[in-house]
Amino acid sequence: MELPAVLWSLRMTPSRATGYTSFFMVYGSKAVLPTDLDYGAPRVRAYNEQGVEASLEDAMDQLDEARDVTFLHSTKYQQALHRYHERRLRGWAFNVGDLVLHLVQSNKNRHKLSPLWEGPYIVMEVLRPGTYKLKTIDGRVFANA
Template sequence: MNGQVERANNMVLQGLKPRIFNRLNKFGERWIAELPTVLWSLRTTTSRATGYTPFFMVYGSKAILLTDLNYGAPRVRPYNEQGAKASLEDAMDQLNEVCDVTLLRSTKYQQALHWYHSYQVRGRAFNVGDLVLCLVQSNKNYHKFSPPWEGSYAITEVLQQCTYKLKTIDGKVFANAWNIDQLCRFYP
């Protein structure tokens, strides 16, 4: 029901499947051991929409990796009490700036997605007198080789932007209205 949750679950599954697949014992209980690793990788991977990792967005700092500890990266050197207050103030200033940058990047990303989607969608409309086919409404005597469209009907009236009244070729007008999703242009 919730698209974001479904997408997140799908990403977790995509990370788990290659790690736990075994031809003899497909899933077993190995996924329990692999789940923390997959979640860590998802939380430390940069998002295309924001330009930052989910870990950074929640905690306001980069995640400390095991390699940083092993090789003594500059940011994990021993803690210094004198510089802690100054570094905390700098971090808070940077965090506000990062929030603004993230908001701009996210907005730009959403606008680009909206433009791409709008560019790919072609508008459809019918005029009075156009010939159309209707989607089959009844499953009676329906089998897999049955055609999905029926008739050829003519548009008699445009009720709203995507709602139409139809008539048969004989001139009989249908009482119900048809949505454009249930119609397809007929080319005689």
């Protein structure tokens, strides 16, 4: 019975990528909690039935602005994440004769327990940095290098 509480918590927590809650991104406003209704929170008391049309138009303008801000925030977040991961990458240079594994690119005839890498292969030739001609252990040239 804790699932609804966990889901509510996830929906009400602002995302690090966007800066807004998922509830706000879907509905365009902050959620009204049941306790806000019970105890008459200022937002609930300020609700006016006659001004709904005008406030709806204002909310739509704010939603468009919030989506623009979210897009910028998300882009900034992704760039920072990219810089973080780039910092941790190391370049690898292989020489002729090195043993390497090849990442399987095709998902054809594969399932979730299939290995991600195949090989080992021997580097036959360095075509340019990061591009190699490979051969199998028994000497056959690997076609998809």
